Amino acid sequence: MVENLVIIGSGPAGYTAAIYAGRAQLNPLMFEGFSVGGVPGGQLMTTTEVENYPGFAQGITGPNLMKEMRQQAQRWGARLIREDVIKVDFSQRPFIITADETEVQALAVIICTGATAKRLHILGEEEFWNNGISACAICDGASPLFRNTEVAVVGGGDSAAEEALYLTKYASLVYLLVRRDRLRASKTMQERLFAHTQIKIHWHTVPVVAYGDEILQGIQVQNTLTKEVSEFSVNGLFYAIGHTPNTRLFQGQITLDEQGYIITKGKSTATNVEGVWAAGDVQDHHYRQAITAAGTGCMAALEAERWLSQKGSLSVPSLV
Structure with a gap:
């Protein structure tokens, strides 16, 4: 048939x-x-x-x-x-x-x-997926979970820039974690990022561990050059890596x-x-x-x- x-x-x-x-x-x-x-x-x-x-x-x-x-x-x-x-x-x-x-x-x-959505598969990712970790800020960013809190966005392109800027409507501070020492985003988007007081860019930085108690409470990040590990107390981690x-x-x-x-x-x-x-x-x-x-x-x-x-x-x- x-x-x-x-x-x-x-x-x-x-x-x-x-x-x-x-x-x-x-x-x-x-x-x-x-x-x-x-x-x-x-x-x-x-x-x-x-x-x-x-x-x-x-x-x-x-x-x-x-x-x-x-x-x-x-x-x-x-x-x-x-x-x-x-x-x-x-x-x-x-x-x-x-x-x-x-x-x-x-x-x-x-x-x-x-x-x-591309993922990083860091330690703790599966546990906190949709409990603090997301691949769509526009979908999830307005959640009460992220309002007036600190969050992080991973990526360096236009999508990452757009998501970081979008999240400033709800979060108190947005960390933009960029693997390299430069952004791939358009010049206009870069200017908006650099000018925004609620966005802090961290170069040569990638997340390596997500932790919390039922919901995300923080991440460990690593400097890709020095291998130094530090921590951010964030309630949200958003992947914008494609x-x-x-x-x-x-x-x-x-x-x-x-x-x-x-x-x-x-x-x-x-x-x-x-x-x-x-x-x-x-x-x-x-x-x-x-x-x-x-x-x-x-x-x-x-x-x-x-x-x-x-x-x-x-x-x-x-x-x-």
Whole structure:
């Protein structure tokens, strides 16, 4: 049997695409993949409180948000398979999608495999992940955990600069830990950092240990030149050292940028392969938010439905 639409990956982008495609009676098939402990749902499965997703005035945990989205997708008829896709063939039509135990053909595909935040894997990192250590200041920085406290940001590029500046809205002091003796951030961002009285830059410095009692209370840092170790009493440690898009599967199949993110056309989610779309963090290295991922999942489903209708591949009601 040839599937109308296969969605690869879950998370806010994948589940939203499945909801819209299901409501359009496309009978979508989703390979959810495994993100954390054999459970699908993307990066939000490792997030505790989500306070900036619209519709939840008191906030909601990442796993609960993904549970609600998953159930909504199933309500509209999406068929979910908890397998990782291991191979795709976009060179022939129908496309061939091969997962751990399942192989299907598809007229259209939406890729929602996301991106993985780079970590340092320091001592104590796993214990305090989402209990003081985070890879997204914009997502977590407004938490009461960090208000009027001292925090640290690791990195030297524009993302690190942006996150350090953002955190000054909430934290009393932000330490920017830079491995080298210079910043990679743009000149404008550097000027803003140097001028800000709530930001202290520490050169040749990397964190090596995180410690605390249930939540983060401090870090040990090391000078990369002298190897001297010192301590900062911080309640937050934010990694801004980049993300790795989960696109190894698609190398040689669709066009990727230098960082490995899928390139989409203009204001759409279309890739260079007709009939294949990409949504969420796998094609977004700028915003990386649950709400923007969900938005592109909606876009991809709309575009896929219209494309299938125009091609006359199937008869489906319009989404709008």
